[in-house]
Amino acid sequence: MEQLISISLGYIFGCFQTSFLIGRLYKKVDIRQFGSGNAGTTNAIRVLGWKAGVLTFLGDSLKAILAIFLIRLFYNDQVFALYTGLGVVIGHNFPFYLKFKGGKGIAATSGVLLAFDYRIALVACLTFIVIVALTRYVSLGSLFIATWTPIAIYLFYPDRLEMLILGLIFMSLAYYKHMGNIKRLLKGEENKLGQKKSA
Template sequence: MKIMILILIAYLLGSIPTGLWIGNSIYKINLRDHGSGNTGTTNTFRILGWKAGTVTLVIDVLKGTLATLLPAWLGLESSWPLVIGFFAIIGHTYPIFAQFRGGKAVATSAGVLLGFAPAFLFFLLLIFGIMLYLYSMISLASVTAAAVALLGIAVFPALNFLLYDYNGLFSLIIVCVASIIIFRHKENIQRILKKEENTVPFGLNLSHQNKE
C-alpha cells in the first residue's frame, strides 16, 4: 500500500504543468498557442521569458528529485527511489492536470538523476552544455545527452567510471527515459535535418540552423 501511495504521489507531482499554469495565471498566455506549443521549460523560456523559464526549470527538476527522495525518507531502500521517481517522469510527460499533454521529460528526468545518481547527471549536463554551445539547440543537446546516457550504462561500469556496477533496474529505467526523450523530440529531429530548428541566441550554431 505504501508503494502504491508513493507512486500516485510521484505521478501527481510530475503532472503539475508548471509552465502552463504560470503562463495562464500570471501572463494570461496559453503556452499551447505559442511557439512549439509545448508546456515544458524550453518553450516557457522562449514565450514567457527568463524569469518564468527559470521558475519552471527549477520546479520541474524538483518534481523528479522530491519523488525520488520520498521513498528514502520513508525508509524504502534498494531501487524503490528510482522506481518512484520514474513515475514523476511519466506524470511530467503525460500529466493528468493538462489533458495528458506535457513536457519532453528532460528536466524531471534530470531531477530523478539528481536524487539517485548525481555524478552521472553532472556528466550528462556537461555533455548537454557542450552540445548546446557548439550547435545552439536545446533539442539536440537533450537528445545527445539521452544517447550518451544509454552509452554510459553500457560502458561506464566496465570502466569503473561514475557507475560502478551494472544495475539492471537502473539500466532499464535509463533506457525507458532516454527513449521517451528521443521520441518526444522526433519533430525537432526532423527540423534539424531540414536545418529549420529553433536556436538559442548564443553558441556557434555549427549546423547552421535558421535562427529564430
C-alpha cells in the same frame, strides 16, 4: 507493489506543470497554445522570457528531487528512485488534467539524475551546456541527456539490469517526445536557442 507505489507517487509530483502555471499566473495564457505548444523550459523561454524559463526548469527539476527524497524515506534501494523518477517524467509528459499534453521531460529527467546519482547528473549537465553553447540547439543537448542516462547507469551500476531497463525507458520517452525535433535537426530546420516562435 513497491514499484507501483513509486511510479504512482512520481506521477502525482510530475503532474505539477510549472510552465503552465507560470503562464496562467504571469501572462494569463496557456503556454501550450503558443510557440512549439510544449509545456517545458525551452518553450517557456521563447514565449514567456528567460525568467519564466529558469523558474520552469527549477520547478520541473525540483518536483523530481522532492519525489525521490520522499520515496527514499520508505525504500532504500536506488532502483525505487528510478521508478519514482520515471513516474515524474510520465506525469510531466502526460498530465491527466491537461488532456495528457505536457512537456518533454528533460528538466524532470535532470532532477531525477541529480537526486539519483550526482556523478551522472554532473556529466549530463556539463555536456549539455557545452553542446547548447556550441550549437544553440537545446534539443540536441536534451537528446544527449536522454542517451547518456542508460549508458551512465550501465557504467556506474553494471550489475543492475532492472535499472538499465529503466534507463532505456527514460531514453525512449525522450526520443518519442523529441521526434519532431529529430526530424528538424536532420533537415537543418531546427530552431536555435534565442529564436522567437510565433503562436
